[in-house]
Amino acid sequence: MxxxxxxxxxxxxxxxxxxxxxxxxxxxxxxxxxxxxxxxxxxxxxxxxxxxxxxxxxxxxxxxxxxxxxxxxxxxxxxxxxxxxxxxxxxxxxxxxxxxxxxxxxxxxxxxxxxxxxxxKRPAIASLMPTKKGISIILDAGANADCEPENLLEFAYMGSAYAEHILGKSNPQIGLLSIGEEETKGNKLTVEAHQLLKNSRLNFVGNIEGRDVHRGACDVIVCDGFVGNVVLKLSEGLASSLMSWVKEAINDNAFSMLGGLLIKKPLKKILTPMDPAEYGGMPLLxxxxxxxxxxxxxxxxxxxxxxxxxxxxxxxxxxxxxxxxxxxx
Amino acid sequence: MxxxxxxxxxxxxxxxxxxxxxxxxxxxxxxxxxxxxxxxxxxxxxxxxxxxxxxxxxxxxxxxxxxxxxxxxxxxxxxxxxxxxxxxxxxxxxxxxxxxxxxxxxxxxxxxxxxxxxxxKRPAIASLMPTKKGISIILDAGANADCEPENLLEFAYMGSAYAEHILGKSNPQIGLLSIGEEETKGNKLTVEAHQLLKNSRLNFVGNIEGRDVHRGACDVIVCDGFVGNVVLKLSEGLASSLMSWVKEAINDNAFSMLGGLLIKKPLKKILTPMDPAEYGGMPLLxxxxxxxxxxxxxxxxxxxxxxxxxxxxxxxxxxxxxxxxxxxx
Structure with missing residues (x-):
């Protein structure tokens, strides 16, 4: 190979x-x-x-x-x-x-x-999201800014196949990124996509919200490429801001610098599996x-x-x- | 009063x-x-x-x-x-x-x-986003899941008035949340809204991306209510996840617990202004x-x-x- x-x-x-x-x-x-x-x-x-x-x-x-x-x-x-x-x-x-x-x-x-x-109909970019519960996959992460409900269903099938065959999840759980858990909540696209997913053969767990993305609420997160790209870049930006503030706090004075040394190892142990570099790339599906x-x-x-x-x-x-x-x- | x-x-x-x-x-x-x-x-x-x-x-x-x-x-x-x-x-x-x-x-x-x-035509929920550069306002944060380009222009005017009169920003900078800086990048909604904003009397600085939201790239961030709500809840969820991991690292062993004590004060000093409770509520505009x-x-x-x-x-x-x-x- x-x-x-x-x-x-x-x-x-x-x-x-x-x-x-x-x-x-x-x-x-x-x-x-x-x-x-x-x-x-x-x-x-x-x-x-x-x-x-x-x-x-x-x-x-x-x-x-x-x-x-x-x-x-x-x-x-x-x-x-x-x-x-x-x-x-x-x-x-x-x-x-x-x-x-x-x-x-x-x-x-x-x-x-x-x-x-x-x-x-529409290939998609899948992005891997490390969470404490394991790796989730989110797609589309930016290839299709405007989508039809049928495209989201297709993303779900592709994501499910990837999660099963590459990430080793059996019967992967599929979540639809929306703004409310009920099936009537969301925008026109997600409300219609919800019905397609519900009636599909996929293991659809329903809508998830922004706050669930990094909690590992499901194996595959489905959304249009505009929302997915915003999620990806926002997560990157916020994680880097928060970590820079922790560093700033550590550099505040001699005592806090010592404190930083003492938490460095356990912090690294926890954050390393969350590092996107551990997963390397985003498959085009x-x-x-x-x-x-x-x-x-x-x-x-x-x-x-x-x-x-x-x-x-x-x-x-x-x-x-x-x-x-x-x-x- | x-x-x-x-x-x-x-x-x-x-x-x-x-x-x-x-x-x-x-x-x-x-x-x-x-x-x-x-x-x-x-x-x-x-x-x-x-x-x-x-x-x-x-x-x-x-x-x-x-x-x-x-x-x-x-x-x-x-x-x-x-x-x-x-x-x-x-x-x-x-x-x-x-x-x-x-x-x-x-x-x-x-x-x-x-x-x-x-x-x-469409009232909006405005959410305040504390950043290191000061407070930004993002709207719509969830009132209107489906929007027309004209709605985004209206949000921009309302957000600009709020930023000027309540947050004390003179000539507030307006950014359009999209997935690429160029005016041709985005979905149908943002590409059309970009032109309306560009031709308005507002201080429009162009598209911003997800990674810019928490950097304080502009005073007012405009988006539809679906995207705004995802941004809001994702930010909440990720910030809370990251902070819980830092706490977990601190609780790892006796040394790291001491380390946690030593960085507690400077960390609090940095994070307090970022606490949403400091701003209390979201105005309906x-x-x-x-x-x-x-x-x-x-x-x-x-x-x-x-x-x-x-x-x-x-x-x-x-x-x-x-x-x-x-x-x-």
Whole structure:
């Protein structure tokens, strides 16, 4: 099995991307095709004494920047690391593609190159949400800003298949993100989607509210891509604000600095499983191929974990599982 | 000036509600009409030796429970503390009404009793968001689950008037909550609302994203009531989860418990201004009268601060300011 990795995408590319591939190769024998500017990638491999690992370079001469217009960049830069990495999957030379670069471009490249599953109307971005009760998945996290009730039902089936086959949840619980628990509460979209979900074969537990998202109230949280993207970015922003305030309190005086030292270890133990880098990337579901995108700020650990997740998605044949879930729906 | 307070609304009513009124009266001479079951309220006043304060009781025999159907309860229970408190404002016997009870019922009671301002199509719930840079206001926080672009423009005018007259911000900055900074990013609603806001007389700073909400990126955050309600409840839930993890880390062992003691004071200093109880309530904007609703879990401090905010809204004639803002738009 081979994973095509866009070595040039991300705020810390190519260094942290290549380092992530090296770690994945050393830790669990991942076979990775590093796609990008050959000399730059080779220099990092040499420096890290990575000879002997199952890493190969596939050259691509162009790079799509983080702030380029997604669709235009993908159409214009045919020899960009991102587009070439996707093409390797399309041509059967790799089993999955991963990019930590420009999210919109990564989505566009996979959609254009791999195409949709014929049974899926709207592919979605699934984001993993660590909670104290385990990992939840929320989708759509930003691919479809405007949705119909039928799209939300489709997201639920795809999310359920992912939770079952990749996260190992049996009979995953599906919740609909709304603004009130009763089925009549919500906006037009969620009120209609509630009925579709209720009458589906899914293990639908009903509406959940914003306050339930991080409590692990269910395995799969379904919402439109606008709401999902707001949830994702709000959570990131608030968690980072709160942690910076705790740090500020610790740095207040000599006593509090000592206090900070004393709680550091247990705090790390509790917060580490909540770190998004532990999960690495967000799978694009509904495509005719396995594609994961990651945060632009990803470092080696997130890259390594994205490779791990992609490997599992290949092993568990997530594409087949989604196809089957929709066919049986 | 008199504030009508629904003494029976809220998880800790009537005790904490009456205590809040007593604090407001002692600290800044508030005149409060406590509406509800006379004997219960009087017992608390006696116990607190509140004779001599400018507090009076206005009897109401019924109570609307936290889980009753809002509109039905308001229509049926004409002599409930909530409905009577709103009626006092309608009849000119009080200048503002406050309830910490059933949010939907509180909204319905104010809407039915006080009515909309003739120039406003959709009244909105405004929620105050404390940030390190000061207080932001987000609206709509849940009154209107489905919105048209024109509604968002109206929310922006009302929020701007509130931020200027009550929060003391000059030329308040208005941000539109979306999923990308560019004006073409977002859903259909926000893309169209962006153009209306851009062409308005407001100080529109453009789209903001989820991660900017708690950074104090602007004074007024505009969104539909579905998204606003998700933002509000998600923020509450995540903040409480994160703080419980910090507490868990502190309770890990004897050393970390000592560490917790050492950072307690600076942490409290930083987090206190972020406590929603400091701001007490959420104003309902667009009504023909001043009405504030609060969290069901409100204790005396939140009630006191809601009375303070309502007092300011009366003094600064927020209704007149909103009417004028819309007229001049």
């Amino acid at each position: 081979k994973i095509a990795l866009d070595a040039m995408g991300g705020d810390f590319a190519p260094k942290e991307i290549v380092l992530g591939a090296i770690q994945a190769s050393r830790e669990f024998g991942a076979e990775v095709i590093l796609v990008g500017i050959e000399a730059e990638i080779q220099a990092i491999l040499d420096q890290q004494q990575a000879a002997g690992l199952k890493l190969e370079i596939y050259p691509a001469t162009e790079v799509i920047a983080m702030d380029e217009h997604p669709a235009n960049a993908v159409k214009r830069k045919k020899d960009s690391s991102l587009v070439v990495a996707n093409r390797l999957v399309k041509e059967g030379k790799a089993d999955a593609v991963i990019s930590m670069g420009n999210t919109g471009a990564a989505m566009a490249a996979s959609l254009f190159t791999l195409g949709r599953l014929s049974t899926i 509904g495509l005719n191929g396995i594609s994961m995108i990651g945060h632009g700020s990803s470092k080696a650990k997130a890259v390594k974990n994205a490779i791990k997740a992609a490997t599992k998605a290949v092993e568990q044949d997530i594409i087949g599982a989604i196809r089957q879930a929709i066919t049986n729906s | 008199k504030i009508a307070l629904d003494a029976m609304g809220g998880d800790f009513a009537p005790k904490e509600i009456v205590l809040g009124a007593i604090q407001a009266s002692r600290e800044f001479g508030a005149e409060v009409i406590l509406v509800g079951i006379e004997a219960e309220i009087q017992a608390i006043l006696d116990q607190q030796q509140a004779a001599g304060l400018k507090l009076e009781i206005y009897p109401a025999t019924e109570v609307i429970a936290m889980d009753e159907h809002p509109a039905n309860a308001v229509k049926r229970k004409k002599d409930s503390s909530l409905v009577v408190a709103n009626r006092l404002v309608k009849e000119g016997k009080a200048d503002a009404v406050i309830s910490m009870g059933n949010t939907g019922a509180a909204m319905a009671a104010s809407l039915f009793t006080l009515g909309r301002l003739s120039t406003i 667009g009504l023909n009268g001043i009405s504030m609703i609060g969290h069901g879990s409100s204790k005396a401090k939140a009630v006191k601060n809601a009375i303070k905010a309502a007092t300011k809204a009366v003094e600064q004639d927020i209704i007149g300011a909103i009417r004028q803002a819309i007229t001049n738009s």
